[in-house]
Amino acid sequence: MxxxxxxxxxxxxxxxxxxxxxxxxxxxxxxxxxxxxxxxxxxxxxxxxxxxxxxxxxxxxxxxxxxxxxxxxxxxxxxxxxxxGGARTLLAWVTGLGSDNVVEPRASGDSYDYLDVLIAGVLQIDEPDAQIAELADEMVFYQPTPARHIFDMIRRSALDKHDVLVDLGAGLGHVPLLAAICTGARCIGVEWELAYVDCARRCAQALHLTQVTFIRQDARAADLSTGTVFYLYTPFTGTILREVLDALRGEAAKREIRICTLGPCTSIVALEPWLEAVGAQEINQPTLFRSIEACAEILP
Ligand SMILES: C[S@@+](CC[C@H](N)C(=O)[O-])C[C@H]1O[C@@H](n2cnc3c(N)ncnc32)[C@H](O)[C@@H]1O
Structure with a gap:
């Protein structure tokens, strides 16, 4: 030895x-x-x-x-x-080109892998310097989406520069930040915890990402009218999730929207009659839903 x-x-x-x-x-x-x-x-x-x-x-x-x-x-x-020019560089790492063309067997489920290390090094999001407030019932504590799932969500939803992505319960903002870098889409993070919003804003500013906005707000009060793609990494449960899904259904009555979910909220969202799943539905992977055309007719 x-x-x-x-x-x-x-x-x-x-x-x-x-x-x-x-x-x-x-x-x-x-x-x-x-x-x-x-x-x-x-x-x-x-x-x-x-x-x-x-x-x-x-x-x-x-x-x-x-x-x-x-x-x-x-x-x-x-x-x-x-x-x-961040999209080309980052997407090369995601496809394995940045690492000698070797695509690693990635971590499974909600665990993290070297892509998260790379993203942490690149984004350099500060640690929140203020006290994190206690969350109310049905609000889920912060946990970032593993980076490979963020890139998977971007691919599945075919997000592009014409879209507006809204991350409901955005935490420190990894999803809107990476989506903006990789697609040029306008991206909005809605987050209850002010300390997280401050960190995410500083990161966007340091990287000159002018098309990313972070709003300190309860998702129930958020303006959903501009969104084309909504992301939910199980940010809340129960009546809060119900209220937000009802608001999204109201938006879907006016235009087609896409919703991408990760985690336990997926099984609840899958029961919504005004949504249909697009592509494969695998446990612990992002799932994409699209509002169905008849949505306006099935509204009560
Ligand atoms: C599981 S984390 C997801 C973080 C981020 N979307 C991601 O995927 O990296 C859930 C986040 O939702 C926030 N949250 C919980 N309830 C909320 C609400 N009613 N309105 C806005 N944000 C909320 C929490 O503070 C937490 O940061």
């Missing part, structure tokens, strides 16, 4: 390829390993020479170099976004 660790550190030091932008995923795995050694100490059977501060320092130097390589990658993608 001790010689294996030596060889591992030497290989990392000698191979500059590890610092290439497209090695992000592999670098993340190595960083986890280095952090484990640095946090928990060297392996028990490491001989005396390996427990010296020298080996520790080499690992710290490698960790710093790897983190700096990640940071350079994030900054270059941020620069592309600020110049209006």
């Amino acid at each position: 001790s010689s294996a660790l030596h060889a591992f550190i030497r290989e990392l030091e000698q191979d500059a390829c590890w610092l290439e932008p497209n090695r992000l995923r592999e670098r993340g795995e190595v960083l986890d390993r280095l952090e484990t050694y640095l946090g928990c100490g060297l392996p028990q059977d490491a001989d005396a020479s390996m427990t010296e501060a020298g080996l520790q320092q080499r690992m710290v130097a490698l960790r710093d170099a790897f983190e700096a390589a990640d940071h350079r990658l994030y900054q270059s993608i941020r620069h592309d976004i600020q110049q209006g």
Whole structure:
């Protein structure tokens, strides 16, 4: 084990390829390993020479170099976004082109994977600096949609620059931010928690995303009149969900709308007679619904 660790550190030091932008995923795995050694100490059977501060320092130097390589990658993608070219760069990562054409078996369900690490590094959304208010009954606490599902939602809904996406219960704003970057659509995040709205606004401003708006509001009071695509990552349940679905049904009486859901609210939305599911419905994946033409006629 001790010689294996030596060889591992030497290989990392000698191979500059590890610092290439497209090695992000592999670098993340190595960083986890280095952090484990640095946090928990060297392996028990490491001989005396390996427990010296020298080996520790080499690992710290490698960790710093790897983190700096990640940071350079994030900054270059941020620069592309600020110049209006973020879609090409980000979508290349989603299809695997950014990572040596290797499309990883992605995480399943609502767990996160290296794409979330990339998105966190690119968006650099602040931690909320204010106290998060307690949510009322039926309001669901914040949890971000895993990035792969956001890109899947964009693909399924065929979102484009003519659309207006409304994320009802937008949290820190990942969905409107990424949708705006990747499609040019106008995107609106409606969120109850002011501290989240402040963070999302700062991110949009830093990335020069002028077509994204964040509104601090209860979704029940939101103006839905401009939306063409509505996203719900189970932001609320019970009577709040009922009230918002009724408001969406009112919009669907005037024009066709699309609704994309994720999580437990999908099974409730699927029962709405004025909506039909489009494409595959898989558990733990976004599901797309479209209002049916006869919607105006079936309204009570
Ligand atoms: C599961 S998170 C989804 C976050 C975001 N849509 C995403 O997918 O990354 C639910 C969010 O809805 C917000 N929320 C809950 N009830 C709300 C309401 N009535 N009006 C607006 N936002 C609400 C919560 O504060 C939380 O940020």
